[in-house]
Amino acid sequence: MILGVLGSGSGSNLQAILDAIDSGRLDASVAIVLSDRADAFILERARRHGIVTGVIDCRGFRSRFPEDAQRETAAVLRGSGVGFVCLAGFMRLIGAPLLDAYPGRILNIHPSLLPDFPGLEAWKQALAAGVVETGCTVHIVDEGMDSGPVILQERVPVLADDTPESLHARIQQAEHRAYPEALRRMAASSLE
Numbered sequence: 349m350i351l352g353v354l355g356s357g358s359g360s361n362l363q364a365i366l367d368a369i370d371s372g373r374l375d376a377s378v379a380i381v382l383s384d385r386a387d388a389f390i391l392e393r394a395r396r397h398g399i400v401t402g403v404i405d406c407r408g409f410r411s412r413f414p415e416d417a418q419r420e421t422a423a424v425l426r427g428s429g430v431g432f433v434c435l436a437g438f439m440r441l442i443g444a445p446l447l448d449a450y451p452g453r454i455l456n457i458h459p460s461l462l463p464d465f466p467g468l469e470a471w472k473q474a475l476a477a478g479v480v481e482t483g484c485t486v487h488i489v490d491e492g493m494d495s496g497p498v499i500l501q502e503r504v505p506v507l508a509d510d511t512p513e514s515l516h517a518r519i520q521q522a523e524h525r526a527y528p529e530a531l532r533r534m535a536a537s538s539l540e
């Protein structure tokens with residue numbers, strides 16, 4: 349299982365995937381890490397691990413993922429031998445050019461029990477809704493925002509004294525277990 353990881357932020361989920369590979373819990377390798385932000389810490393984590401990195405040129409758009417940039421991204425991933433793409437905090441919506449290059453093979457992690465609380469800062473949405481339980485979801489990416497078939501969910505309690513920060517931290521701990529496990533399941537099912 350050769351992975352390409354796309355992220356815009358700190359890359360703690362990339363780190364969890366790398367730790368799972370290094371400890372033998374996940375039989376995979378990360379061939380390349382790409383970001384739409386040249387200063388994203390995810391790129392630094394990848395470089396420290398000796399992984400090839402690249403910056404996606406989104407032509408100055410703040411949140412759009414232009415189609416030509418998606419085609420370039422698909423070509424770079426393919427050129428690196430990537431079979432599965434992991435979105436790990438990547439803040440742009442994926443469209444047809446990249447989806448068509450990797451049908452059913454792009455995964456995302458989201459900090460809620462989808463279909464509840466799609467979109468930004470899902471842990472704040474959960475607090476505002478007053479739920480007693482939330483969690484994280486690893487799913488296959490389709491054209492929608494945080495939609496697509498669920499591979500795995502992990503539940504996380506919401507505590508009475510939770511702040512957005514404490515809840516987000518608890519969800520991220522669950523994410524770091526869930527993403528490697530979801531990849532392990534995908535690898536197993538793609539061998540069947």
Ligand code: GRF
Pocket residue numbers: 355356357358359360361362390436437438457458459520523
């Ligand atoms: C995670 O909370 C993930 O659920 C969301 O973006 C965040 C990425 O965190 N999609 P990190 O960059 O992996 O630390």
